[in-house]
Amino acid sequence: MVAVRVAVVPTPAGGARLRVLAEDGRPIGGAQVHADLVEAVGVLERAEAPRWVMANTMELYPRLLAAGVTVTRCHDVELAEALLLGYAGRWGEPRGLPAAWARLTGAPVPPDRPPRSRDHQPTLFDAGQSTPGTPSGDDPLDMLVAVHQAQRERMDAIDRPDRFHLLVAAESAGALAAAEMGHAGMPWRADVHSALLTELLGPRQAHGLPPRRLGELSERIAAALGDHRLHPDSPAEVVRAFARAGIRLPSTRSWVLKEIDHPAVPLLLEYKELYRIYTAHGWSWLASWVRDGRFRPEYVPGGVVSGRWATRGGGALQIPKAVRRAAIADPGWVLVVADAGQLEPRVLAALSGDDRLALAGGGGDLYRTLADEVFGGDRKRAKIGMLAALYGQTSGEASTLVAALRRQFPRAVEYVERAARIGESGGLVRSWLGRTCPPATAPAVSGEPDPDEDGESGDLSLSPGRARARGRFTRNFVVQASAADWALALLATLRTGLTGIGAPGDRPELVFFQHDEVMVHCRSEDAPEVVALVERSAASAGRIVFGDTPVRFPLDVATVDCYADAK
DNA sequence: AGTTTCATATGG
DNA sequence: CTCGCCATATGAAACT
DSSP states (O other): OSSSEEEEETTTOOOOEEEEEEETTTTOOOOOOEEEEHHHHHHHHHOOOOOEEEHHHHHHHHHHHHOOOSEEEEEEHHHHHHHHHHHHHHHHOOOSSHHHHHHTOOOOOOOOOOOOOOOOOOHHHHHOOOOSSSSSOOOOHHHHHHHHHHHHHHHHSSSSSHHHHHHHHHHHHHHHHHHHHHHEEEEEEHHHHHHHHHHOOOOOGGGGGGOOOHHHHHHHHHTTTTSSSTTTHHHHHHHHHHHTTOOOOOOOOOOHHOOOOOHHHHHHEEEEEEHHHHHHHHHHHHHHHEEETEEEOEEEOOOOOOSEESSSSSSSSGGOOOGGGOOOTTTTTTEEEETTTTHHHHHHHHHHHOOOHHHGGSOOOOOOOHHHHHEEEEEEHHHHHHHHHTTTOTTTHHHHHHHHHHHHHHHHHHHHHHHHHHHHTTTBBBBOOBOOOOOOOOOOSSSSSSSSSOSSOOOSSHHHHHHHHHHHHHHHHHHHHHHHOOOOOHHHHHHHHHHOOOOTSSSOOOEEEEEEEEEEEEEGGGGHHHHHHHHHHHHHHHHHHHSSOOOOOOEEEEEEEEEEGOO
């Protein structure tokens, strides 16, 4: 019989212990012991491609990838635990296997281990069976099997189990993709990056001395303000210098400075831009994060409450446009870059079943249609109105614009307003697939008491100010988290499909994922097939997540040599 | 000296 | 009185 699911734990000596499971998680037969983890997984994957049940994908899978073994599907017990805890309103409790096992057996719940650092070498201890706080003698494979089985039962017991199963599968697939992306890395030309820095900043100086261009600018800024010396990166100094020149600044933010008519302003703006690149994406960034022609950040699936990914170093999700010129495909290869346009309003249309809004997104530019239907052709206002509805903005003319939207799209607007009301009254909201927002936290952890908070006398209701903030959060959560549901489904479909394209050994590789954008590195001749696959995956993600919906999720797809040319 | 918060930038 | 969501990362400033 074909193994549907297989639980796997590594042994300290590089081996593995496996147990075949039925779909519901019940073990079939006893534990198998293998001397070689990589071989055991590789053989079974090729033969039966089961869903691998693992405690933590990001810890185990990189070892398999390093040895050339990929797997198709998994169930990540830790990620599933976090989703289940969140669903139950127990957000923030330890979610690791030892903690889940302790809850199952009624033992004291140990805290989660802190995440390992990036250049941490696995030790016998890490790979081993005992974990701090766990009674030794508990077999990790037994723990894994039992916790997984219990998770399957908990998943079946909640509302909309079909969607929640999808969520766990998508979250797990995301973890596989994250490990694979960390393994592949984004093609990155250090020489191009360095040349770009030199062009912008002047040649690199020794000992972290600021590059010449920054020094020159700061001298000219000082001179323009009648000073001898000035650190333009110190907001306090800049404010003081302007004060001496008779200009009072509330802050030194770019948009504040832009309103000021003074010769130092353009210099200062230029300085800020260059300084930012120098400190955040300069030579030291290059040295820390780019090796062997690849940028390898550390992705953290499920790292953001809304289900978006985070990174633990490298800042992969904030790569400035200016340095994207260094992301260049290998010779003979290209980058297929695809991003979902206007994803959040489209997701709102699907969530709320607002078919009129769905229709408005049918023509490609949703804001354009909105503008023509509601705002007398004013696209800018249409966009502000929609974003105000999604974020809860009330200042300026935002309320008026949202009210206008509501007249034409009552279901969509009511959906987010309802989420806001639930949040304001202290309730929980969920994404379409069931990812749940964290509960309202107890205010004033330390320091100054919140002026908006009158008393801490065990009153669970929120103060008006906090309640409104909470409402904006839950309002946005339902949309942002459901958009993340969709994006994960896209990613999962895409990564599976890619294994069928290209020649073995020269497969397209997923190298980047950023909220609503994916990047595939592939041979030029495979690009058309990849483009078609990405587009199919987007459409299929819409159906998988939202079922039968008229909402379209169009992608902007570009096949380029260089990331900077994608948009 | 080490740690935390603030200000400002980047991304979606 | 103010009122736009989610993040990461850096250096300066403030704090222990």
